[in-house]
Amino acid sequence: MKYLAEFQNPELARGLLDDIRAAVTRPWALMEVCGGQTHTIIRQGIDQLLPDGVELIHGPGCPVCVTPLEVIDKALAIAARPGVIFCSFGDMLRVPGTDRDLFRVRSEGGDVRVVYSPLDALRIATENPDREVVFFGIGFETTAPPNAMAVHQARKRGIRNFSMLVSHVRVPPAIDAVMGSPDCRVQGFLAAGHVCSVMGTSEYPELAARHRVPIVVTGFEPLDILEGIRRVVRQLERGEHTVDNAYPRAVRPEGNPAARAMLSDVFEVTDRAWRGIGTIPLSGWRLSPRYREHDAEHRFDVVDIATREPAACRSGEVLQGLLKPNQCEAFGTDCTPRSPLGATMVSSEGACAAYYLYRRLGTPTTPLEASSVV
Structure with a gap:
């Protein structure tokens, strides 16, 4: 991709690290609210290269991980029904429900298919008019517009x-919930650039002012993240708490008006449960009444779902930033990608998966020498 190498330049990374070291006079705790950023941080060893006292706390930035167990169990119940073709992105298939996952349902005869777009599921529905096709619609504001478009096109x-099992969540209420926790240590945020590329930045100034925390919108490459950290630290050192866009190549204050219009048409804001965290008011979307006939929960009437979280799984604490993955007693022993206790170990954006994949490879000396991954 053009210009990608510039955002992985080791010399520029060293310069940013020097700027951060020069600015820091006291300890600060920052939270990134994006699983993609978490993986970059761990893969490149950025958290280990920051000056002493600057801590990165991994937030609830993995949409797969925060999908509540009840919704996972509903997906499993629907996928196991005769006559259903259940479509999902691949990272949902290994997410454990109460007693099985979608791979197990498929092995037991369920027609579970991996797709790369909700429009693929819509195409499958047109090709199989005698079958019920259900798409598992999860994610933050980034994946919500294409999912909304699929439902809009179906109608x-x-x-x-064609119907959709919806479990979409919104980032600003999650930030509000994190800051409202009595155990919160977060003093500044790195906001997810892809979310803001859709929704813009209008929801963040009020949060920054009310909680007195700087919020810096940033991207996903090493230099993006280091620049975001630099800007947060500078604000903290000056006693400021504003919203700063460090990702202007992708983010505009107004976001993407066409995508926002599609979201407004198809979805309505609702309270949403987050796995390991609980219900956060107005933190999600559901299909609006106009599109209710395409709502899989209503179509299949999946109720009375009894859920049970593994007692040994501490992913809820990981998602709240209260625990690092390798501080969990089950990490890497009873809980691995092959036999996960929670979604944070199997999702491509999960913090536990990042620690398992990268932290055991050793401590890098520069952010870009740790990996050849581009």
């Missing part, structure tokens, strides 16, 4: 055998 084209 417009009269594809009645």
Whole structure:
């Protein structure tokens, strides 16, 4: 990709690290609210290269990880029904429910298919008019617009055998919930650039002012993250708490108006449960009444779902930033990617997965010498 190498330049990374060291006079705790940023931080060893006292806390930035167990169990119940084709992105298939996952449902005869777009599921519905096709719609504001478009197209084209199991969540209420916790140590945030590329930045100034925390929107490459940390630290040292856009190549204050219009048409804001955290008011979306016929929860009437979290799994504490993954007693022993206790170990954006994949490879000496991954 053009210009990608510039955002992985070791010399520029060293310069940013020097700037951060020069600015820091006291300890600070920062939270990134994006699983993609978490993986970059751990893969490149950025957290280990920061000056003493600057701590990165991993927040609830993995949409797969925060999908509540009840919704996972609903997905499993729907996928196991005769006549259903259940479509999902691949990272959901290994996420454990109460007693099985979607891979197990498929091995037991369920028609579970991996797709790369919700429009793939819509195409499958047109090709199988005698089957019920369900797409598992999860994610933050980033994946919500294409999912909304699929439902919009289904209604417009009269594809009645297509429905969506929706578990979309919104980032600003999560930041509000984190700051409202009595155990919160976070003093500044790195906001997810892809979320803000869709929604813009209008929801963040009020949060920054009310909680008196700087919020810096940043991207996902090593230099993006280091620049975001530099800007947060500078604000903290000056006693400021504003919203700063360090990702202007992708983020505009107004976001993407077309995507926001599609979201407003198809979804409505609702309270949403977050796995390991609990219910956060107004933190999610559900299908609006106009599109209710395409709501899989209503179509299949999945109720009375009894859930049970593994007692040994501490992913809820990881998602709240209260615990680092390698501080969990089950990490790497009873809980591995092959036999996970929680979604944070199997999701491509999960913090536990990042620690398992990268932290055991040794401590890098520069952010870019740790890995050849581009």
